Amino acid sequence: MYLQDIFIAGSETSSTAIEWTFSELLKSPRMMEKAQEEVRQVYYGKTNADETGIHELKESSKSCVIDGYEVPAKSKVIINAWAIGRDPKYWKEAERFFPERFLESSIDYKGADFEYIPFGAGRRICPGITYARAVVELTLAQLLFHFDWKLPGDMKLEDIDMTEKFGLAVGRKTDLHLVPIPYKNHFCY
Numbered sequence: 018m019y020l021q022d023i024f025i026a027g028s029e030t031s032s033t034a035i036e037w038t039f040s041e042l043l044k045s046p047r048m049m050e051k052a053q054e055e056v057r058q059v060y061y062g063k064t065n066a067d068e069t070g071i072h073e074l075k076e077s078s079k080s081c082v083i084d085g086y087e088v089p090a091k092s093k094v095i096i097n098a099w100a101i102g103r104d105p106k107y108w109k110e111a112e113r114f115f116p117e118r119f120l121e122s123s124i125d126y127k128g129a130d131f132e133y134i135p136f137g138a139g140r141r142i143c144p145g146i147t148y149a150r151a152v153v154e155l156t157l158a159q160l161l162f163h164f165d166w167k168l169p170g171d172m173k174l175e176d177i178d179m180t181e182k183f184g185l186a187v188g189r190k191t192d193l194h195l196v197p198i199p200y201k202n203h204f205c206y
């Protein structure tokens with residue numbers, strides 16, 4: 018592994034996660050309100066949402082057979098975590114942005130539950146997992162704490178383009194343009 022790998026593996030992944038979260042929150046005003054309420058409650062009385070409140074390459078060393086498929090030694094195996102996370106065999110309303118599904122579930126993202134492996138699992142699980150969580154959560158918390166969010170002009174929720182761009186970290190095809198409205202938190206002034 019090279020130092021460069023850490024930068025490549027560590028930047029677009031986190032920004033992509035933040036951008037998609039924001040796209041989904043904008044499309045779902047109820048979730049946006051709930052998320053903002055939660056963040057603003059946690060940081061109530063504070064002037065900022067600070068840290069106090071809170072790839073997929075596998076190289077096999079030996080040949081093996083998985084589910085009838087032979088995987089020769091030294092193959093690069095890319096696990097489609099995107100498809101696993103949307104498999105209706107394991108998820109109710111798999112395509113729906115419904116973060117509350119995790120509230121009453123023991124399933125988490127740390128690699129023990131194979132139906133949900135955004136950071137991979139096992140020996141090659143993402144080593145940046147703790148840092149990534151801090152970056153994504155802190156960035157989202159600050160954006161939700163300090164601003165309300167509007168779409169530009171007379172754009173409607175259904176006009177938000179959710180087309181994906183193919184890649185290792187599947188990003189947005191088009192940039193997400195939003196208008197921030199500063200939230201008047203009286204503790205700030």
Ligand code: HEM
Nearest residue numbers: 026027030031034072073074135136137138141143145149
């Ligand atoms: C939301 C953010 C991130 C996501 C979703 C993510 C996801 C992943 C996934 C799925 C893998 C492949 C695991 C496997 O092969 O089973 C991986 C590997 C890796 N990640 Fe992340 N990652 C994120 C952030 C980061 C950050 C911030 C860093 C470093 C600062 C990082 C460094 C790495 C490295 C070095 C590997 C290769 C590990 C290996 O092959 O042994 N990642 N990541």
